[in-house]
Amino acid sequence: MVQRTGLRPSPAVHHPDPNAHALRTFAEGRYDKLHPPYDRPGTRLFQEFCDTVVQRWQLQNHVVTAAVTRLETLQKRPFRFRLTLSTGNTVLARRVVLAMGGGQPYLPDWGKQISATYPPERLCHANQIRLPALNSLKGETVLIVGSGLTSGHLAVGAVKRGAKVVMMARRTFQEKLFDAEPGWLGPKYLKGFHEEADMQARWQMVQQARNGGSLTPAMMTRLRQLQRQGHITFYEHCQVADAQWQGDAWKVCCDTTRCMIASPINRFTASGSPRERPWISDLIPY
Known part of the structure; x- marks a missing residue:
């Protein structure tokens, strides 16, 4: 999902430079671009800062365009990893950082059971949506499945388009x-994390810390305003049980008897967890 949100949902110390205070130093004279609390940077300021980091560390020509198809641990000293790429090449590394983004969209079981042919733009993942390319949605009902910030931005964008x-x-x-x-x-929680030697216990700590998606206070306020105006309806504690394309709209049923979408759904959007890459599951079987 591509949309200009104007504000990074992260503190000023959360950035790619090794110096935690580098972003604040870069913003000197432009402190109005750091927003309370936690001095969250504007997206333009953050992009300009990242560009300077790339220049300073000469990272411009260090991106390899390829997909990782296998990741192995080599037991010989010194301990290293071997990555196999889609090009057939291999790379040896002492450390591997997994920063993979959203990955490939995952289609739940109910999506795999849809028998009728439907227009592809009528059921898609948030990663596949380009809001600026959608001129008008006037008269349509859009179902958005997911509770994170991406869902919020999609909802606001859809309402703006009618x-x-x-x-x-x-x-x-x-x-x-x-x-x-x-x-x-910082050390408040990371100290205990680093002291934990069991990798599965660490994985569980990460999952508990993430605790699913959430909405910022500003986004929640905006969504509630749109709800009061009749533009948005919330269905909580619901999951899609069945979806069928009938005519030119979706008929959607939930997994609870009290929840069935009465009006036809013209567009269907899902956000949230992508499909895991098999080579990661082989390495980290949690």
Whole structure:
């Protein structure tokens, strides 16, 4: 999903430079571009800062365009990893950082059971949506499945283009400034994490810290305003049980008897977890 949000949902110390205070130094004279609390940077300031980091560390020509197809641990000293690329080449590395983004969209079981042929733009993942390319959704009802910030931006964007929006989540919509507590960016929580030697226990700590998607207070306020105006309806503690394309709209049923979308759904959007890459599951079987 591509949309200009104007503000990074992360503190000023959360950036790619090794110096935690580098962004604040870069913003000297432009402190109005750092927003309270936690001095969250504007997207333009953050992009300019990242450009300077790339220049300073001469990273311009160090991007290899290829997909990793296999990741192995080599037991010989010194301990290293071997990565096999889609080009057939291999790379040896002492450390590997997994920063893979959203990955490939994952289609749940109910999506795989859809028998009718439907227009591809009528059921898609958030990663496949380009809001600026959607001119008008007037008269349409859009169902957005997911409870994170991406879902919020999609909902606001759809309403701006004339749609009515149904937002569905399998839990209560959470209002938080950050998905994870800021203490995870420093020793407050990381100390115990680093002291834990068991990798599976670490994995569980990460999952508990992430605790699913959330909406910032500003986004939640905006969504509630749109709800009061009749543009958005919230369905909480609901999951899609069945979806069928009938005529020119979706008929969607939830997994609870009290929840069935009465009006036809013109467009269907899902956000959230992507499909895992098999080579990661082989390496980290949690």
